[in-house]
Amino acid sequence: MTTHTLELKNLTKRMKNKTIVDDLSFSVREGEIFGLLGPNGAGKTTTIRMIVGLISITDGDVLINGDNIRGNYEKAMERVGAIVENPQLYDYMSGYKNLMQYARIMPDVTKERIDEVIELVDLKYAIHDKVKTYSLGMRQRLGVAQALLHKPNVLILDEPTNGLDPQGIYDLRNYLRLLANNGTSVVVSSHMLAEMQMMCDRVAIIQHGKLVRIDEITNQEDEADVKVHFLIEGDISQAKQVIVKMNDGLAVTESGNELIVEASDVRFIAELNKQLVLAGVLVVGIQRKTKTLEERFLEMTRKGGDVSEVAVPVNE
Amino acid sequence: MKWLSLLTNEWIKIFSRVRTWIFLALPIIIIIGVAVYDKVTTDEEVNNNWKQELTQTTNDDKKALEEAKKNGDDAFYIEMLETNIKQNEYAIANNISPYETTTWQFMKDMAPISSLIGLFVIVVASDIVSSEFAKGTIKMLLIRPYSRWKILLSKFLATLGFAFVMWLVVIVATWLVGGLAYGFGGMDQSYLIVTEDQQVKERLIVEYVFANIGVEFIELTALVALSFMISTLFMSNSVAIGVAMFTLFAGNTIVMLLATKDWIVYTLFANMDLSVLIDGQNQLIKDLTLPFSISVLAVYTAVMLAITFTVFQKRDVKA
Numbered sequence: 001m002t003t004h005t006l007e008l009k010n011l012t013k014r015m016k017n018k019t020i021v022d023d024l025s026f027s028v029r030e031g032e033i034f035g036l037l038g039p040n041g042a043g044k045t046t047t048i049r050m051i052v053g054l055i056s057i058t059d060g061d062v063l064i065n066g067d068n069i070r071g072n073y074e075k076a077m078e079r080v081g082a083i084v085e086n087p088q089l090y091d092y093m094s095g096y097k098n099l100m101q102y103a104r105i106m107p108d109v110t111k112e113r114i115d116e117v118i119e120l121v122d123l124k125y126a127i128h129d130k131v132k133t134y135s136l137g138m139r140q141r142l143g144v145a146q147a148l149l150h151k152p153n154v155l156i157l158d159e160p161t162n163g164l165d166p167q168g169i170y171d172l173r174n175y176l177r178l179l180a181n182n183g184t185s186v187v188v189s190s191h192m193l194a195e196m197q198m199m200c201d202r203v204a205i206i207q208h209g210k211l212v213r214i215d216e217i218t219n220q221e222d223e224a225d226v227k228v229h230f231l232i233e234g235d236i237s238q239a240k241q242v243i244v245k246m247n248d249g250l251a252v253t254e255s256g257n258e259l260i261v262e263a264s265d266v267r268f269i270a271e272l273n274k275q276l277v278l279a280g281v282l283v284v285g286i287q288r289k290t291k292t293l294e295e296r297f298l299e300m301t302r303k304g305g306d307v308s309e310v311a312v313p314v315n316e
Numbered sequence: 317m318k319w320l321s322l323l324t325n326e327w328i329k330i331f332s333r334v335r336t337w338i339f340l341a342l343p344i345i346i347i348i349g350v351a352v353y354d355k356v357t358t359d360e361e362v363n364n365n366w367k368q369e370l371t372q373t374t375n376d377d378k379k380a381l382e383e384a385k386k387n388g389d390d391a392f393y394i395e396m397l398e399t400n401i402k403q404n405e406y407a408i409a410n411n412i413s414p415y416e417t418t419t420w421q422f423m424k425d426m427a428p429i430s431s432l433i434g435l436f437v438i439v440v441a442s443d444i445v446s447s448e449f450a451k452g453t454i455k456m457l458l459i460r461p462y463s464r465w466k467i468l469l470s471k472f473l474a475t476l477g478f479a480f481v482m483w484l485v486v487i488v489a490t491w492l493v494g495g496l497a498y499g500f501g502g503m504d505q506s507y508l509i510v511t512e513d514q515q516v517k518e519r520l521i522v523e524y525v526f527a528n529i530g531v532e533f534i535e536l537t538a539l540v541a542l543s544f545m546i547s548t549l550f551m552s553n554s555v556a557i558g559v560a561m562f563t564l565f566a567g568n569t570i571v572m573l574l575a576t577k578d579w580i581v582y583t584l585f586a587n588m589d590l591s592v593l594i595d596g597q598n599q600l601i602k603d604l605t606l607p608f609s610i611s612v613l614a615v616y617t618a619v620m621l622a623i624t625f626t627v628f629q630k631r632d633v634k635a
Contacts, residue, residue, distance in 0.1 A: 049633070052459040053458065053459065054632070054634075056632060073463060074461045077459065088452030088455065091451070092332055100328075105322055106461075
């Protein structure tokens, strides 16, 4: 049975008759990276703020490790680490003193643990400098450090890659994966689609405060969304007829000099290729393409129209 | 007790700021400055012939009093002159020199420095909550496993602690500087007051000094509660400091303008200067007594804290 570390039940936030988060429910599993994806103003940050108790809940519940934050806030927050928007730190203190602020008030943070976390975010060289001298990336890393100090099993990061350089984003992604593999549930929010796709196991798409759908992101893409493009030299409609004749009921469409077939099985793709070649059709290229999260997202949120599909390598 | 760590944190935050040390150093520098200036400029001759000096002053005061009565001057001014004359005549008759300075006299003279401390306490108190909102650090603090009221209480107690420590440091510094400059004796030294029924009475200076130390703690508590409330209501620290300063300034001015109104005794600011009530001399509002003012301050403090905690508990943090 999967354990859920974070559960949202019909979470709703209304302000002045405006519903910002509308009946939102989802559960985050132990050891997964869960993304909240939505355009700006969709209610991601409001949701996160409700989860960590920064703003009041109009309706619904948030359960963290089984404890309801509305009734048992202190217990529920014990194993939560979070960065809400940018990590704001005390500029007039050193990085180390900033960490000490949180180390002191969280349960079981040893001196060794502090050093370990500093090592981890690679800030050892500047940890005794005043935070006002830090770059945005360094602040972000110190923010991550404070969120991890007490070994939380629920880590919540709002727009964590803001202000990070590509190397920083890459490191963060790897580190979050490491944490998740060790059983930490990570919740990240972002409006950056590609980033979410690379980072998350599942992504909840939110729009107008409502949950649109939850997508599993796997290396093996959603079978129904995979299409094969055959690049044909010569008569395209003839090629189409070959395929239709030999494969009853298979969806085949033409697009320019490409024949698009809904198929994902590699052997079947090879079979189709053989049929074409044997029928004398010149096949100059085969490409297996999948719908990206981006396209699905845009489709869902009805913002974009026809977006060209992005190639993924055939690697089975 | 993990909760005490919240208090430690706040304390560390206060003392990590450079301004805190300036606030502590400034009164001490002023105290030393006053003592040195006094030592350098005081004419020993005058001190030794203080009776002549005082007789001269009394005669001048009498002339001024006649003049004032003739012109129909302000009653407050006339009363002040009368009190001075009575005091000085009593001093001459009973051989009590007002010029004899010991560390206790010095502490009594330096008592107004408490208003400077009040000013610094306002800055710290009105900043302690609002700056966390302004900088956004409040988010990092509120997502910890502590109820909001605990976090706010730790801030209140830290500010109060800072105010008290500052006051104690200044008291000790004044005593030390005064002692080094004028000698540590004088525990039995008296000063003169004129009571309501125009009687001159002797009082121990030490008594006044300790009474003043005591009432200042009460004043500081009310002042911290007021600034702290403003700090919580306003989410920008510069606005909060400004509003707190303005409130205090405007409050005092309004009390001065409306001192004769009956209801003024129930306002906060009419009761904010307790030290003047120790002797009951030159009181701006006649009806006030120490127990009454302390009671009024207690009620205001309780109400202000209730507002502060209620607002803080319910606020949606969007910083």
